[in-house]
Amino acid sequence: MPEALTVRRSASLTRQRILEAAILRFSRSSYEATTLRDIAADVGIDVALVHRSFGSKEELFRQAARVALDDGFQRAVEAPDLGAAMAAHFLQPRLDQALKMVDPLDIVTHSLSSDRANPILRELVQQDFILPLTQRLGCGDELQAALAIACLAGIALLRDVLCIGVLRDASKDQICPMIEKLMHACLAKDCEPQLSEPSS
Amino acid sequence: MPEALTVRRSASLTRQRILEAAILRFSRSSYEATTLRDIAADVGIDVALVHRSFGSKEELFRQAARVALDDGFQRAVEAPDLGAAMAAHFLQPRLDQALKMVDPLDIVTHSLSSDRANPILRELVQQDFILPLTQRLGCGDELQAALAIACLAGIALLRDVLCIGVLRDASKDQICPMIEKLMHACLAKDCEPQLSEPSS
DNA sequence: CGGCGCCTGTCAACATTCGTTGATCTCAAT
């Protein structure tokens, strides 16, 4: 049964290669700027096969985003020092198994403002980022979690999408402590300190 | 010479109306999703006139972004309590003179990941946000300013573009103090507490 | 061994959309 030997003409292998190429493309350009023809050319196949393997561009993007994000953040969220772990996870590009260097957030930040990718990313951000972080906090304060994620997304955005110089050039030693401080400010458990709400 | 009486067939007036419609459209959809035909329909004119009035879509977007951002942030940055002023400026939609309600950041956040709008927005963010804030800080730490802007952009993005529920539903009383705390964490003068660097 | 049929992959074309442009029309001022 030469199932594993079927190197040529293997649908699953082709799907895998398409998915990897798609992750790379979607991590570097927006949903709209990334064309199925580009991805097809990377794999060395025809456009039609890309389309037929995933049904539609939207579905390809959805699966690419799911695979790219993987459960990396789930693990980061379980670390003892939450702030440091989140800072590290979002700041150093990750080396995926067979992929090139890809920051897991790139695929999110590069297509945030695309209408088609929008609902997909909303679901993903909600389920894969805000929800686990909320549960980890235990405080039940989803707003804190959302704010923390928003800050990290904003930083990644200005750094990797807008390419703001000072953010790109900052060394890890320089920026990591600031992110940690930020995360601590976001996630500080002041849900009920002693009800010290100054009446404005 | 009835120059001001030329209500009909006035190029400058038409330009103004196109610009207003463009700001509205670009504040609600991405650069690519916004078509010149949409804008033309809003004004009630032909596509060609929109194009001829501004030379190109890119130029229209550039001018729309410039006008939309105005110098609102410049003023916010001069307030005594910087954190509170920035939180207020970015969180409450502003009522522009003749325009509908538009958050000045919307036009930035909605097109962040568009390739065409990217260089325009980078320049804008650098000049109109990071630079003034850096100068206001006086500390010369551009990284702090960039981080603060990044956080605000991220929050606006998750709230207004991704439409994350918990951020959309949060009341101003709920979220404003948290933003202020964040801004203070970003902008805290811990660069040289006792040694004041001579203003360059 | 050999024809059959399925799965993988290709080719060409469609339908649509959008920015852009040149010719043309229309109105107001001279």
Added chain:
DNA sequence: ATTGAGATCAACGAATGTTGACAGGCGCCG
């Protein structure tokens, strides 16, 4: 009436997702 700028019309050219018809190898069954 003439002229010139404001405005329109129709069309181009390019790009892209999508689709259907077709080709080629591979296993299956006779």
